[in-house]
Amino acid sequence: MPSDATPDPYADPLKFGQRVQILRERRGMSRSQLADFLDISPHTLKKIENGQQQAPGLDMVMRIAEALRVRDLADLTGRADTHVDLFIGPGHPRLAAVKAAIDTFPLASGVEPPPVAHLEARLQAAWKARHQAPNHREVIGKLLPDLIRDSQALVRHADSAIDRRAAQALLAQTYSLSQFFIAYQPDSSLLWRVAERGMIAAQDSEDPHTIGVAAWLLAQAHRDSGPRHYDAADAVNEEAVRFLEPLLPDATDDVLAIAGALEFELGYTAARRRETGTAWRHWDKANRMAARLPADYYHPVTSFSQAIMGAHAVTVAVELHQGGESVRQAARADEVAIPSRPRRARHRIEEARGYQLDGQPDVAIATLEKAHRAAPETIKYNGYARRLILEEVESKQVARRRRAAELAVEVGILAA
Template sequence: MGFGGRVRFHRERAGMTREVLAGRIGKSTAWLKAVESGRLQQQPRLPILLQLAEALRIRNLADLTGDQSMPVRMFTGPGHPALDAVRQAVNALPLAPQGTVQPLTHLRARLDAAWRARHASPDHRTTLGALLPDLIRDAQLAAALYRGEPRRQALALLAETYGLAQMFLAYQPAADLLWRVAERAMLAAQESDDALALACAVWFLGQAHRDAGDFDAARQVNEDGIRVIEPRIDSAGVELLAMRGALSFELAFTAARVGQAGDAWRHWEDAAQIAERLPAGYYQPWTSFSRVVMDAHAVTVAVELHQGGESARQAQRAVYAPIPSRPRRGRHLIEVARAHFLQRDQGAVMHALEMAYEAAPETIRYNGYARRMTLELAETGPAELRTRARVLAGNIELMV
């Protein structure tokens, strides 16, 4: 299969028309048809290849080019040194449980501390990599040994622990392990009969489906989760209300990914109205849902819809949003960079990427969008930006 055939294969697998894909990369439908039919035999230059890979959610550029000499890690994050230890902890299920079980209050305190450490750390994967193996083992053991109501509480804690593990695993070369923790979190949450744990597991599972390109499944799991928790919101605390808002935004994100602008902004508005019902300084540790994050969410929706002017306007308004979590702030700044990338404002892209690196180096190091934008600036950007881009590329272990 030649280059054009590969483009067509991945486009059809993603469920995109030629018009949609061409629009996302700033080309005409006639140009894309010529590429796919083989009439344009010369392979596009790197910037267009990177845009195609991003639009088609291709992690390995060789899947498009057929050139296996270009390493995967140039476009995806490297595996963290703690990945094997986390994998071993997840896989070591206590089939014959024995040992000293932790008090549930102790496990709760450790889990809360792990969330706080994640949000405060510029290198949050390194922080989590040191905490997760023991936390996973202890949570699994508690769920296996407790009985009755304590067991249901332990299962809720285990589901949340798996969610924290998914934060560590995101954007790493460990898709099998990410799916394992996402599905185990859902099973544990269902068995716990805890509405908050279930909502949390739904949020993480929906993200796994969307990142895998199964948008229908992502939408369905979020809608099902909302239906289950909706009757309990009025009698529950602020955390469940926040989860309802977070799930609404996930619907907005998924709609934006498939180009449904009306649905995307409608769900965003629903989430924004829920955010206004939260206390002013509230910030949910699992999802980052809060009043302060809604402007950042607006940037993401506009970027995913490829609304260049709107995304730039939202980015300009939200670039300095006081998001208290360093990794979440870093991710937001990458979205700001993507907004400027749509407008071909390369200086603003570079500035946003440098700000993202300052906020959270590990966030940008593992983010495929950031790596692609950095590589393009380093290779084909204006001369006055290339030096800065190459410094950043070295810092995020891109130029190998």
């Protein structure tokens, strides 16, 4: 065996444990924090990291991968046959074209910018299509290259300060749509470019709602990068909340909704830290803001609304690893329909995580099947769903294993 060959963690548990420790430290997590996420004692985790305990079974390996946000399961196990991207979905066929449009900056372009009203109408149609289509990445991926080109041209050809600010607002909105397409695809640097350019364009627009949306997306990019970036996510969210707060007494529905979405994001990050009181306090505040919105209102970007608060409660409970509370909140949330197909699928995935935490794996798989029916592309690119399905593919219960395997084939995790 060559000296540089990757060791088998199941044959050499010390090597597996070392990987766990290295990945934990890279994420900026203490041993106590990771043990808390895994519902084991710090002493047990220490034994795993020191190789004093046999490498755990697949269930614990997947839980460790989720807690450490491991992108590729092989990074944790060291086994080439476990090469599975957990939190990065497959590259979409339209990713290359979208990336080329984002990375192209023609200094002397012959592109004639469209009228502002025309571009606004196209963006509204694109957001509507995203919420209605089960294959939303395909739909918006087809539209994005032209939207990016035209919104950039509109900024370049702006004749006045007012026109330029309006054009920057549309460019920021285009970058926001792009971030939804790029998220969880194998190009994290492209995601960061889009998030940062969106924030710059939003600031140049001087439009409060546009700035709030860009901040909401930038904060998510920070948070999804791991625990070491939670403080940066909070800083972006808090700054945006302070910026919008003076406007709230007389705010439009859109401004009030983005402020509520930012407030919830603070709760989401607190839940990731396992700060129970802080997480629910922010959820309560966001819920009061949602109550000020019309019952049929639905924010076109964030989905913030009265209807979404039940789904948000499930997410908080799941991130706090409160299985029973997750199930209770899921029962309440199901009373309200979520109009957006991808957001509805995302909610089903969060419900499935809650059922898994509550020891109901069969219900979790059934709930993931609902997510797949609502929006196949959402579950295909969601790391939590992929992890849960793979875990149940190894179930000792024959019926559950078969059902999970069938879903894994439909999602594209396993070959038919």
